[in-house]
Amino acid sequence: MVDDRALGALDDVILSARTLFPDLEFLAPGGVLELAVRRHGVERIRVELPPGQFLHLQGIGVDAPDDGRTARARVEVSSWYKSYGERFELQRLLDFEHPTGTVVHTGADEPAWLELVFDSPIDIERLRLRNVDGPTAVRARGLRVLLQTGGTWLVAYDHAARAGELRRLLTHRTELGGDPTITALLPLLAQTFEGAYADARQALDAHTEISTADRSAFRAAVTSGLLADRELEWTVHGPQRCFRFWDETEKVTYVEFAAKVAEALASLTPQVCFGFGAALCVVRDGDLIPHDDDLDIIIGFDPHEAGTLGEGLALVEQCLRPLGYTVTGNFTAHRQVRRNGSKQVDVFVGLFEGDTISWYPGTRGALDRDLMFPASEGRLLGVPVPLPRNPLVYLERLYGEGWRHPDPNFKHTWDRATYADLTRPGRG
Template identity: 30%
Template sequence: MAEDIKDEAALRLRRLLEIRAIGIAALHEGAQGLDCWEYLTELKGLRVRGHKLEWREAKVAHLVALRQRATQVVGSMRTLRELCDEKGLEDRFVAFEALVKSSLGSIRLTNHAFREDNFAEMAHEPIWDRVGDHLKSLKENGYEAFLNSGTLLGVVRDERLIDHDDDIDIAVILKANNRQAAAGEWLELRQRLSDEGVLDEDAINDPSILKLTPVNGVQIDLFPAWFEADKFYVYPHTLGELSKTDVLPLKACSITAYPIPANPEKMLALNYGDGWKTPDPYFKFPWHIATERFSSFLEGVRV
């Protein structure tokens, strides 16, 4: 019995390495004539103890060859980097990353998509103009809003939009003073913005995040924020860890003059961790944790 199990593991490892080799070849030569989806399906049953690196490389190679599931690719690249760091194989990750980039050519991998450009190549002025339009619209509706998450990180750390990013993040401060009231107000605000024609309705797939009208293919995400007494909440990254004085009064960003929190560094550390000052194209936000932490708010908006 033990020999049978050992033989089966050896067969699975051999097949895993074959699929990895096919994926690597696809990165070099293209995926023409290959059924990469079939290989990816087969990979699900080929996890072999001690060979996480090979499995993850195989998955990334086939997805990149297909130009599909960019979010999974970014997450897998982060996992690969961590595995290589643990094993002292940093050069292996650097070489694999270089192969991925070479295979993509002019295509850019972002957290959301494989696309022809990211903020490194885009003109920023029309993007900021559209952001200004949306901030003005929110103000006319009686709401303060500020640059949030990746957009805030860019203007504070890089003094520009982050090169490897491709969307805009804004947070709006609701008038509600608890999570249940915030959920109700969020739904009301969605309807109001929809009536005004400033929502990209077709792009909204999660009621907790609204999509404002885009510009030049750049999505603009609107996130809910509110105070509960002196504690500040921003879905999905801040659950009362900031005080009112950390946020208000909002101040003008030195790059755009648009509003940002009074203490943006403190918010960024909550959102991105202590390493927020170092650019990381493979950063992945822990959405599963945020879903648990904000469960009462999410239950109210997902009706």
């Protein structure tokens, strides 16, 4: 068990790393990267990302003795995403002190890049970049800034190199009292600083020897010390932009999207409604749960409709894709549904076995038809949404008698073995 002294030392490490590497905060929404370049005769400024990433940029601030030549610069990009090129205004990009939303958005090119080209070489004293203000800010991971002088490119900033420096610093820390748990977690902290959130989450999951309490303490320390300022929280799903960071318009739009997905699925079967945390949102909170990060829809099929979970998932895909939805994932019992780049909604498939039904990762056979359907209706943020027929009993069966009290660390049973026969081809 990690003691308070070790956790306090971890807090100090996070604070010192932020102090020594302020440039890594560029990954935060609206983050600023400030470079004291002091270069003479700069012909071009290039901003680029590793292959396969979208380049988003809000603004570029160029401090030069001759601002007139800066204003007469032109911009070249690897590509424009959709209509961003038609809407592009150089003045918006260069007006660093008055951000006005995303200005540059390229495709996921090989690599994606932007170049600010001057009609004649200029002297630069300072260069500032402003990241976009939103969840796509993390796409700046791996960013490089280069300056062309006399036809030669010079690297002014390399995010990957800086992340490597931090990684080496953290993994050589010795003043944490020798606590083996903290020592094992320091590489994960480095990954989090550099924006490798999925990798950090997978690494934490792989440390099976670390107790649930220590995992929770680590997640809380990293969230409060670093991630909250990036509008992220480390939940059981990894670092996520949880609902506590969403504004009201975003939340209503997302709930409306989820309701439309449920309505589309109702063409398959009326046995569809909000489930899991989405039902909690409506019944308990009247709002999106602050520590949650997505909504869940549950759909039930009778044996003559689907004999296996795979067949049920195929029906979901066949229903939604022709309607313009993107359906992805290769999970045991659910798929992720998006449309036009929206936040995904998870659609879980359940199969009736007589009068009982269950949705993995919930306990198999814990629910019955009369409890679940026909669906009732509730309202979430003013949006009508379908709910289980008896949502109070549903939530008690799913989360236990304490369901009325939020528990950020709640976990389902995740007993895949009990659902094994429902995943086998040829069942039924």
